[in-house]
Amino acid sequence: MKFIYFLVALLALASSLAFAYDPSPLQDFCVAINDTRTGVFVNGKFCKDPKLARAEDFFYPGLGPGDTSNPLGSKVTPVAVNEILGLNTLGISLARIDFAPKGLNPPHTHPRGTEILVVLEGTLYVGFVASNQNDNRLFTKVLNKGDVFVFPIGLIHFQQNVGYGNAVAIAGLSSQNPGVITIANAVFGSKPPISDEVLAKAFKVDKNVIDYLQKQFWYNNS
Numbered sequence: 001m002k003f004i005y006f007l008v009a010l011l012a013l014a015s016s017l018a019f020a021y022d023p024s025p026l027q028d029f030c031v032a033i034n035d036t037r038t039g040v041f042v043n044g045k046f047c048k049d050p051k052l053a054r055a056e057d058f059f060y061p062g063l064g065p066g067d068t069s070n071p072l073g074s075k076v077t078p079v080a081v082n083e084i085l086g087l088n089t090l091g092i093s094l095a096r097i098d099f100a101p102k103g104l105n106p107p108h109t110h111p112r113g114t115e116i117l118v119v120l121e122g123t124l125y126v127g128f129v130a131s132n133q134n135d136n137r138l139f140t141k142v143l144n145k146g147d148v149f150v151f152p153i154g155l156i157h158f159q160q161n162v163g164y165g166n167a168v169a170i171a172g173l174s175s176q177n178p179g180v181i182t183i184a185n186a187v188f189g190s191k192p193p194i195s196d197e198v199l200a201k202a203f204k205v206d207k208n209v210i211d212y213l214q215k216q217f218w219y220n221n222s
Contacts, residue, residue: 076222095173
């Protein structure tokens with residue numbers, strides 16, 4: 001009997017540990033307020049009365065090619081909860097990525113989602129960098145039509161068209177709002193700018209180099 005009590009207590013403890021966690025954030029931040037009359041954002045989006053839902057709530061028309069005539073030669077077209085409201089609470093989204101020849105989807109990270117990418121046309125050089133605890137190992141692969149590659153949640157990754165023609169890929173993401181942080185834009189194009197002294201020391205370069213980089217136009221391809 002004592003063993004049964006012990007087993008029940010152990011299962012209760014395991015259950016409490018399994019369910020005692022904070023929900024994953026669905027935006028960059030959600031500052032708490034005491035006066036709910038001024039509240040505007042929640043962790044996710046408010047839900048429509050299910051009786052009022054329509055087929056259009058789960059539909060996105062014509063995921064066509066994006067305009068790649070920009071400095072990066074690529075265009076990301078997201079289909080997340082802002083584009084399909086029916087994705088709310090479902091934990092999934094996707095994006096179409098178009099590449100001109102030599103086009104680049106620059107190093108970036110999705111803070112709230114793992115990405116799985118399939119190449120529809122062309123040849124892509126892709127890769128991700130592991131965290132500091134894994135010695136920042138670089139994992140790369142050249143992908144051809146039909147190939148699939150996974151980028152783990154939160155890790156810096158990139159894709160570049162190394163073929164002679166245009167390239168197209170579809171990315172599935174494990175969040176209705178995975179977010180994106182483009183590394184160069186965040187580091188050198190933040191508003192207000194990060195201190196050039198901080199960046200010069202971090203990158204071990206002269207402040208003039210940092211000042212030059214901060215004056216550049218950092219294009220957002222999504």
